[in-house]
Amino acid sequence: MTLADLAEWYVLGGLCSRCAHKGWIDRWEIARRFGRRTIIVTLLPKLRCTACGNDRGNTLRTGRIKR
Ligand SMILES: [Zn+2]
Numbered sequence: 001m002t003l004a005d006l007a008e009w010y011v012l013g014g015l016c017s018r019c020a021h022k023g024w025i026d027r028w029e030i031a032r033r034f035g036r037r038t039i040i041v042t043l044l045p046k047l048r049c050t051a052c053g054n055d056r057g058n059t060l061r062t063g064r065i066k067r
Contacts, residue, residue, distance in 0.1 A: 003027060004036040010062045012040070016049035017057035023050050025060075 006012070012025040030043065040060065047058040 001040050002037050003031045003034075003040060006040065006062065009065050011065055013061045013063055014047045014049070015059045015061060016052065016054050017059065018054040019049065019052045021049050021051035024063075 006027065010027075012027045012030075014023050014025055016022075025047075030038070034043070044058065044060060045055070047060070048055040049058065
């Protein structure tokens with residue numbers, strides 16, 4: 001699945017494997033930087049926890065924007 005395949009009302013979030021910190025990712029910023037055709041799982045090694053700095057074993061999740 002690529003960023004372009006993800007419906008507009010979904011947001012991406014990251015979950016840290018070390019401290020369980022959850023953060024939301026700006027998918028539009030990622031699309032600008034890496035391209036809309038970026039396959040989402042290839043972003044996993046680029047994830048870095050904003051709480052503890054861990055960049056290993058983190059996972060992605062999706063959520064719906066509440067309106
Ligand atoms: Zn962390």
